[in-house]
Amino acid sequence: MRIPHLASTHDAALASALQAAIDNKTKPQGSLGVLEFVAHRIGLIQQSHTPRIDRAAVVVFAGDHGVVAENISAYPQSVTWQMVENFLQQGAAINVFARQNDCALHIVDAGVNHEFGEREGLVARKLGPGTRNFAQEPAMSAAQCEQALQYGMDLVEAMPVDVIGFGEMGIGNTTAAAAIMHKITGIAVAECVGAGTGLAADGILRKQQVIERAVALHAHAHADTPLEILRTFGGFEIAMIVGAMLKAGERRMVLLIDGFIVTSALLVAAKLQPAILDYCLFSHCSDEHGHRRMLQHLDARPLMQLDLRLGEGTGSALALPLLHAAVNFLAQMATFSSAQVSEKSA
Template structure:
């Protein structure tokens, strides 16, 4: 069974005071950089420094298939998962464009796609199986398989260079898994958790909700975070949860994408509550339920662009803001060094 790594809270009163003083002493009116100021303070607390540096940022896109697609809960066939992985590898997806634009390394992870890719230069093969089982009839994974996927994710995060990792995903059917996880982990009404996913019409959303409701009754005895993740999750979701834990254990900053990534975080944060101290929430997606997820976590997203793509696209778009927060803390002059009077002092 997976050993949950020790993740200390980032709270440090003395360092927080030093960071506040450093931010307030920059050549600007106090508070005038708004959200960037609290973000800079968070980065400093994570890195335990008043001069934090972001090194070699990367985005991991975890891909996996879901047996519950047998229930027609997506407008797309399961084969789109492996086809989109090929698109990532060819550089043709939105995430490829945004990551390249912002100088961010992009890694595609086969966590559990129902396809054989063979050895590929740009693909990280961490395949845990050829998709999960249909959770309408049985748990998506055994608890043991879920724990192994989490361990593989933690090991992968530990092996990544740099100190910032963005998380993205690809998997037809995974908004259905995420909605089930959200309901079970937050207790919010199921109808608030189920949305259009990749574009389901209203009657399709109602069908998806009925499938999830039936599955929730079948797996009513799954109550620990690991059991819930095994019952309803996907290999890519379990691997992301483990990778987040592994990243935080090494004091890496975590950039969270949309609905499915946040569902993985819900499970991981139930195992290690201090995990959210290390998380920057890139955006609030247009998928129904994501805003409620963020509210449940007490999260303040950086962007609200109406995205519902996944792939880590929100992470890549938010990365310049994260870099700007660290950058002004390290590079901006102080009132003293610039010889500028600070009226507020």
């Protein structure tokens, strides 16, 4: 397996030209705020003075987690496959938001503990009926982790899109994401763990203790490189997102990052290829405890603060109109000279 190599998007001449074009629109400089940053970043990603967003997709990866045996979720594991069925029936929030934003939606069975059979709209990439319980042993084998990365890369290779958002579904995956966050960032486990699907204070404490025990269990197994952390604590869906992100960056797509679990995948991807952060826009700051610290660690600038913590890629779908607004103002707004509007006095 080849890890894609990502070059920085930095191009001094293009960056200067894009900034000049943004500043010359009929508005005070900086008055469109974060939209100006977004237009500039998309231009650098696409290496274009006139960036466009014609085709967008959200890919939702679903997988189960053996660590649910430790009673770390408010919901039973069966909810994973039931929600996949809901996606396929067009009944979930991500279906609604993708439809309203004319966004393609792909549902991937990365490793759900359920046999769906051949289903229209479901991409079958099952690596098993969920990962193993990382509180007792590594979540996946090295071969499974590598295959998950490759599946993610292959899926994105076949997608003709400009912008790709990532979503996930998997009971137990906030526990996996919190463990990854702790191992990658060094932030204390207590600051990484949150309510997930709705745990009360005692459930959150239990989740914290499970992760701390697991970290101690694997302390002598050299689980400190990005891929070993992913293999030991991650999920099949998280690993596929890592591979998908790396390939999307290599193909110069805009990566629209969702919430806590998706950002945990980005932590791994950024350790493997730091330049991937040049290709990212962060849709929102999740209400899941720990996500704000993740974003601070990445020096990320979220586009929205809506107190979301649903996952599924919902934040990414909701942020798409902001990306369209950014490229549209750059393409369609008049300049001071074309509109014959007086510029600011010196």
